Structures are given as C-alpha cells and as structure tokens.
Amino acid sequence: MSNDSLNDKGQVSSTLWRYCPQCASQSISVTEGKALQCGDCGFLYFHNVAAAAGVLIRCGDQFLFAERAKQPSLGMLDLPGGFVDADESLEQGLCRELNEELGLALKPDALTYLGSMHNRYLYAEVEYCTVDAIFSLTLADKPNLVAKDDISAFQWLTRQQAASVRFAFPAVEQAVARWVLSAK
Numbered sequence: 001m002s003n004d005s006l007n008d009k010g011q012v013s014s015t016l017w018r019y020c021p022q023c024a025s026q027s028i029s030v031t032e033g034k035a036l037q038c039g040d041c042g043f044l045y046f047h048n049v050a051a052a053a054g055v056l057i058r059c060g061d062q063f064l065f066a067e068r069a070k071q072p073s074l075g076m077l078d079l080p081g082g083f084v085d086a087d088e089s090l091e092q093g094l095c096r097e098l099n100e101e102l103g104l105a106l107k108p109d110a111l112t113y114l115g116s117m118h119n120r121y122l123y124a125e126v127e128y129c130t131v132d133a134i135f136s137l138t139l140a141d142k143p144n145l146v147a148k149d150d151i152s153a154f155q156w157l158t159r160q161q162a163a164s165v166r167f168a169f170p171a172v173e174q175a176v177a178r179w180v181l182s183a184k
C-alpha cells in the first residue's frame with residue numbers, strides 16, 4: 001500500500017510485502033528497522049537507501065531547474081539529475097542523467113561536489129529513503145538544451161525568482177536555500 005512501506009523514521013514496514021518472495025509464507029518480520037525477513041525460509045531483504053545525484057547549474061545570475069514530467073511531484077521544479085545506476089559513480093550517474101534529460105554532454109570532472117541531503121521518494125506505491133548528492137557546475141554561456149525523458153521543461157531562474165518557488169522535494173528546498181539563496 002502507498003506510504004505504508006516506511007514509517008516516520010524511515011524504517012521499513014512488514015506491510016511492504018504480504019508474502020515471502022521465496023516461499024510465499026506470510027510470516028514476514030522487520031529486522032533492525034531496515035530489512036524484511038521470512039520466518040519460515042529465512043529469506044532476508046534489505047530496503048537500502050538509494051543513491052541519487054543532482055546539480056545546481058549556474059550561468060551568470062541564473063540557475064537551471066527542471067520541471068518533472070512524472071510522479072512524484074509531477075510538474076514541480078527539481079534539480080536536474082536522478083538515481084545512480086549500478087556500477088556508476090555519483091558523477092557518472094549524474095552525467096548520464098543530464099544527457100538523458102537535457103541533452104547536455106559533460107565530463108564527470110566538470111562537476112564540483114557541494115554536499116548531500118537525505119530525501120524520501122514514493123514511486124509505484126513503494127517509498128524509498130534516498131541520499132541525494134548535490135554538485136555544482138558554472139557555465140560561461142547557456143547551452144542548447146532539450147527537455148526530455150523525466151523532465152517536461154526547464155527554467156533559468158534568478159535567486160530572487162527561486163526564493164518564491166515551492167520545489168518538488170524538501171531536499172531540493174534545502175539545497176536551494178543553502179547554495180542558491182545564499183550564493184555570492
């Protein structure tokens with residue numbers, strides 16, 4: 001059921017699964033708040049934190065934001081970026097996402113790490129805890145961008161404009177407050 005996969009503390013709930021995927025037993029219990037274990041066959045699954053990366057792209061006095069084409073937070077502004085795939089570094093995952101979403105070709109070493117935020121992400125009725133690494137990139141000129149894949153549009157906003165936007169996730173609000181609204 002939606003919103004029932006994690007409790008307020010981000011601990012996994014035994015209601016995430018009704019049956020063990022290995023033996024179909026209904027004796028599922030939660031171990032250490034982050035794993036589901038089957039009492040009959042011992043099958044153990046960790047609902048681990050997922051890694052994601054986003055970027056604050058600055059050109060002059062404007063910052064680039066992406067409008068989400070999908071739930072959660074459909075239509076709201078987010079940072080370009082997304083989940084890191086298997087066998088990718090944060091920078092590699094972010095460069096792949098920027099290419100998929102905006103047609104922006106970057107090398108991983110163009111990115112400067114700023115810090116990270118924890119976040120929650122509800123997708124297909126399963127809630128995940130994520131940790132979002134935030135990078136920065138300063139461009140001398142605005143590149144030619146095409147919104148595609150997970151984003152429907154993009155906007156360049158000044159700090160003053162960004163100050164009145166309600167962003168897609170609390171983690172983005174925090175990143176904007178820390179690295180855009182207080183930017184020199």
Ligand SMILES: [Zn+2]
Nearest residue numbers: 020023038041
């Ligand atoms: Zn089982």
